[in-house]
Amino acid sequence: MRHRLKDVAERAGVSVKTVSNVVNGYQHVRPATRARVEAAIAELHYRPNLSARNLRKGRTGVIALAVPELDVPYFAELARHVVAAAADHGWTVLIDQTGGGRERERVAAAGVGDHMIDGLIFSPLSLPADDLVGLELPMVLLGERTDHGPADHVVIDNVTAAREMTAHLIGPGRRRIAAVGAQHTPEGAGARLRLAGYTAALADAGIGYDERLVAATPAWHRADGAAAMRHLLASGARPDAVFCFSDTLALGALRALHEAGLRVPADVAVAGFDDIEDGRFSVPTLTTVSPDKERIARLAVDLLAGRLAGDRDAPAREVTAPHRLTPRESTT
Secondary structure (H helix, E strand, O other): OOOOHHHHHHHHOOOHHHHHHHHOOOOOOOHHHHHHHHHHHHHHOOOOOHHHHHHHOOOOOEEEEEEOOOOOHHHHHHHHHHHHHHHOOOOEEEEEEOOOOHHHHHHHHHOOOOOOOOEEEEOOOOOOHHHHOOOOOOEEEEOOOOOOOOOEEEEOOHHHHHHHHHHHHHOOOOOOEEEEEEOOOOOOHHHHHHHHHHHHHHHHOOOOOOHHHEEEOOOOOHHHHHHHHHHHHHHOOOOOEEEEOOHHHHHHHHHHHHHOOOOOOOOOEEEEEOOOHHHHOOOOOOEEEEEOHHHHHHHHHHHHHHHHOOOOOOOOOEEEOOEEEEOOOOOO
16 A cells, blocks of 8 residues: 555644655754654655656656667666666666667657656767757766767766776786777777877887787677687787777687687786676686776766756766776786
8 A cells, every 4th residue: 555645644643744844855844743754654664756746846757878789788787877876866767779870869869758858868979969959858978079069978088098008908018919999980989089098008108009900890899809809810910918998899809819729818918998797707807997887877867967956057067987997817
């Protein structure tokens, strides 16, 4: 049986208005009265009707998270953190997959249905900032973009992270550091930033850039990493370390190296980016860049909450979430 405010009021011996004041955090309630109401709430296991509350505020209590691919572990793990952060605001999260195409991303940015969601946390690949101008839906962008237009943006420092990881690979004296995951398309902003960090670390160490050690991939899936690693080995480039721009690429590279009879890290060290759970159970375990996914999610949800609370006219903000290097068996 679902109890109502009236039931709580009767149990506590107060008015419905007083119960409402307690539930909504109104400060000017006498301590003894508040204690009686809270005791009645606990006894009846009362839960506020969030739908009714949201409707009174002109909201649905639902936000959306739109990502390119749900079966990519990074996005699946990020979604879990977004759902947890949204729950702290009493929100439900509707999750959408765009495939990374511009038209599908435009649909997501415009909102899913009429008045169906209050706001959007969005990781676009193809959508230019110009397509966001004039949209009324409150929005926070995720991912590697150089222009976030009128929307708030949560990002990590990809250049610095890639530079640190490449330096980690160079540290023991390795000189032939390959990069796997380069992309030269408009959708490849993240790849370009990570390649810039890789290149900077080579320069820091006095190592020349060798294009034969840079493998482009159409996507960042395991199969792409395996194919790129096989190509590097067949070409005669013979790297002594490989920096993959995602953990899924790195897992594919590990498989290809195993098939070639090469030892990791004795013959070739391997590092990834994203710190997905699979990398903690691979053989060997995977060295990676660890973005703080929980922090990214909470920053995005908090920025969206600020916009929904009335801060819609403030200038767009870009917030950088932390990252760290996580060395594991694949490089040590």
